[in-house]
Amino acid sequence: MPIARHSLHDEVVTRVRDMIIEGTLAPGARIHEGQLGVTLGVSRTPLREALKFLASEGLVDLVASRGAVVRSFTPKDVRDMLDVLATLEAFAGRLACREATDGEIAEVRGLHDRMKERYAVRDRLEYFKLNQQIHSAIQRLSGNAALEAAHASIQSRLKRIRYIGNQEPQKWQDAMDEHETMIRSLEARDGEALAQVLTLHMERTWDRVKATL
Amino acid sequence: MPIARHSLHDEVVTRVRDMIIEGTLAPGARIHEGQLGVTLGVSRTPLREALKFLASEGLVDLVASRGAVVRSFTPKDVRDMLDVLATLEAFAGRLACREATDGEIAEVRGLHDRMKERYAVRDRLEYFKLNQQIHSAIQRLSGNAALEAAHASIQSRLKRIRYIGNQEPQKWQDAMDEHETMIRSLEARDGEALAQVLTLHMERTWDRVKATL
DNA sequence: GGCGTGTATACTGCATGCAGCATGCACGCA
DNA sequence: TGCGTGCATGCTGCATGCAGTATACACGCC
Incomplete structure (x- = not known):
């Protein structure tokens, strides 16, 4: 078994997903790249990549020029x-x-x-x-x-x-x-x-x- | 109706997806970030973001430190x-x-x-x-x-x-x-x-x- | 001759800098 | 006083530079 390789953006995907599930990031909340990046201790690049991934999963919405918001469900x-x-x-x-x-x-x-x-x-x-x-x-x-x-x-x-x-x-x-x-x-x-x-x-x-x- | 906003990575997602479907990028083929970036005329950042998105869709696999390969199906x-x-x-x-x-x-x-x-x-x-x-x-x-x-x-x-x-x-x-x-x-x-x-x-x-x- | 090791190359992963755009506020005009 | 416009601020979007690592090839040893 290969030792677990933690690409940073993968780690970030998991962390952010958990934050959404746990409610730390509330539905409708806007995700501030710089701020969240500092909180997680990563630069904006892997964070942005993670957000694209989560967008494809349907957990966040990407709004042009306004970044990501936590998706809220009716x-x-x-x-x-x-x-x-x-x-x-x-x-x-x-x-x-x-x-x-x-x-x-x-x-x-x-x-x-x-x-x-x-x-x-x-x-x-x-x-x-x-x-x-x-x-x-x-x-x-x-x-x-x-x-x-x-x-x-x-x-x-x-x-x-x-x-x-x-x-x-x-x-x-x-x-x-x-x-x-x-x-x-x-x-x-x-x-x-x-x-x-x-x-x-x-x-x-x-x-x-x-x-x- | 708001005028169509083409975020670059969105455009790239579409383009790369089409390249995979059309067979320009063959299954199993490794995707070279720099090279493909030049081909599409974009820098590596939006391309990388697009690849993360396509990975979530299951069209490409991400291998740690080796980038993306077009997924092939049995x-x-x-x-x-x-x-x-x-x-x-x-x-x-x-x-x-x-x-x-x-x-x-x-x-x-x-x-x-x-x-x-x-x-x-x-x-x-x-x-x-x-x-x-x-x-x-x-x-x-x-x-x-x-x-x-x-x-x-x-x-x-x-x-x-x-x-x-x-x-x-x-x-x-x-x-x-x-x-x-x-x-x-x-x-x-x-x-x-x-x-x-x-x-x-x-x-x-x-x-x-x-x-x- | 074959296998293992070392090294060079080049590609990925991440950080950061810069430009463009959205937003909010203040000021001016009606 | 209310509405519209202009400007400042701060955020996103993208480019690029640098460091770490996989890979391939060559050389040496068995």
């Missing part, structure tokens, strides 16, 4: 993205049930169990991270790289919004139950059932987040 | 992308039948008729462009911007490969027939039929291109 945007996610995940679920090895499914089960533990102690941050990993893992198990990439792109845009959701205990419990059904369907290699619960999960996710928009 | 990559496209287009087709106005559908019919004319005189380049426009238009008619963006991203990666396909008269005729069914289904607002033919079209597209990979 409720409809969110709903639309969830609909696409549902479509992609349902497709991935069917494939995963067919293509994944038993070992791979066991790994997802491992993620699921760890997530359940974090839920038990109400560790929202870790729960959330494991949750995202599970959804990503199902895409990966589909064996379709293009699918995985398309999913990752949309998921990253929704991260912030989904993190805000699940605030209420009942909602959180519901989400956990849906995940329980998911993992069972995957282990049973029942593609249709998995696709169905994934679609339902997205629909419910919408119900859980729409009030916060 | 047959499986192509197959995978077509599968995702089929999924997205089927979804978009259903939505479009429900959401589009009669006027919008008439516009697609217009594109279709123009495409048929180009087919009649065997004008492959114009046929191809109109073909892409039709597929994009169906996404747009879905009213789901996230869907449209995800589709556009994959479609741009496949452009070059799909352009090479349809070389043989019979294949081209078949593709044309599928499009004929498409437009009829759309006009009848039969979402299921449209989804079905779009899926079929992608499957057939695979049959048409796989030999060239």
